[in-house]
Amino acid sequence: MTLRGSRMPVSTTDQRLLEGREPGGWVHSDPWRVMRIQAEFVEGFGGLAELGPAVSVFGSARTRAGHPTYELAESVGAALVEAGFAVITGGGPGAMEGANKGAAEAGGTSVGLGIELPMESGLNEFANLGINFRYFFVRKTMFVKYAEGFVVLPGGVGTLDELFEALTLIQTGKITNFPIVLMGTRFWAPLLDWLRDTLMVEGMLSPQDLDLLRVTDDVAEAVGWIVTAQAERRRVAGFSPGS
Numbered sequence: 001m002t003l004r005g006s007r008m009p010v011s012t013t014d015q016r017l018l019e020g021r022e023p024g025g026w027v028h029s030d031p032w033r034v035m036r037i038q039a040e041f042v043e044g045f046g047g048l049a050e051l052g053p054a055v056s057v058f059g060s061a062r063t064r065a066g067h068p069t070y071e072l073a074e075s076v077g078a079a080l081v082e083a084g085f086a087v088i089t090g091g092g093p094g095a096m097e098g099a100n101k102g103a104a105e106a107g108g109t110s111v112g113l114g115i116e117l118p119m120e121s122g123l124n125e126f127a128n129l130g131i132n133f134r135y136f137f138v139r140k141t142m143f144v145k146y147a148e149g150f151v152v153l154p155g156g157v158g159t160l161d162e163l164f165e166a167l168t169l170i171q172t173g174k175i176t177n178f179p180i181v182l183m184g185t186r187f188w189a190p191l192l193d194w195l196r197d198t199l200m201v202e203g204m205l206s207p208q209d210l211d212l213l214r215v216t217d218d219v220a221e222a223v224g225w226i227v228t229a230q231a232e233r234r235r236v237a238g239f240s241p242g243s
């Protein structure tokens with residue numbers, strides 16, 4: 001459901017869940033919220049169960065059509081579909097829309113996992129499989145559960161949150177070592193320098209952790225890494241196409 005203007009609620013579902021502190025009140029309402037959370041997991045798992053190989057693409061909500069990041073997202077979306085992947089995004093505007101557009105126009109599955117936000121604009125028109133979430137953490141589970149790789153385009157804190165969630169899950173062995181590809185060498189260089197020159201020097205990050213991130217400006221190279229990693233996983237698992 002989309003509510004706009006004066007019909008927009010003053011707070012989000014996540015806000016109400018995470019800040020309910022009135023004495024005793026939460027005791028009664030939070031257990032029931034679990035049912036809603038469960039329903040969101042059921043809807044997400046059900047909607048994506050037959051998705052097939054997919055890649056999650058993260059990137060700025062603010063880089064609209066005409067911006068280089070939007071164009072890059074479009075090319076990445078199309079190239080992933082051509083390589084046999086569905087494309088999963090946050091379903092919003094900007095780079096998410098670009099990736100969904102590229103994927104849909106290439107004839108592929110273009111997934112938008114929308115989120116209830118105060119500035120919510122609804123799912124972009126290029127998602128051909130859309131699911132809307134109230135809870136950020138449920139939606140974030142879907143980004144990692146159904147992806148065999150992550151492409152991270154330039155973005156703000158939302159993009160960084162998604163990047164570091166994927167990296168942490170791989171670093172801690174919580175998910176398979178799927179490729180994380182940062183697109184935009186100039187954009188990501190200061191972050192990579194900081195990780196190398198500060199976190200690594202302070203002993204807070206190991207060189208192997210840093211090796212989990214690959215960076216390129218080249219769409220074919222980015223998709224090539226993901227395809228190669230998929231082929232290697234299949235080889236190790238003894239999978240042969242058609243078996």
Ligand SMILES: C/C(=C\CNc1ncnc2c1ncn2[C@@H]1O[C@H](COP(=O)(O)O)[C@@H](O)[C@H]1O)CO
Pocket residue numbers: 057058059060061062089090091092093096114115117119120121154155156157158159160162
């Ligand atoms: C801020 C604006 C719209 C917000 N709409 C969003 N819709 C869906 N997903 C979103 C939205 N904003 C952030 N996200 C998620 O975070 C990543 C982008 O965040 P960033 O801070 O812009 O980098 C993205 O991958 C989404 O999953 C303006 O109209």
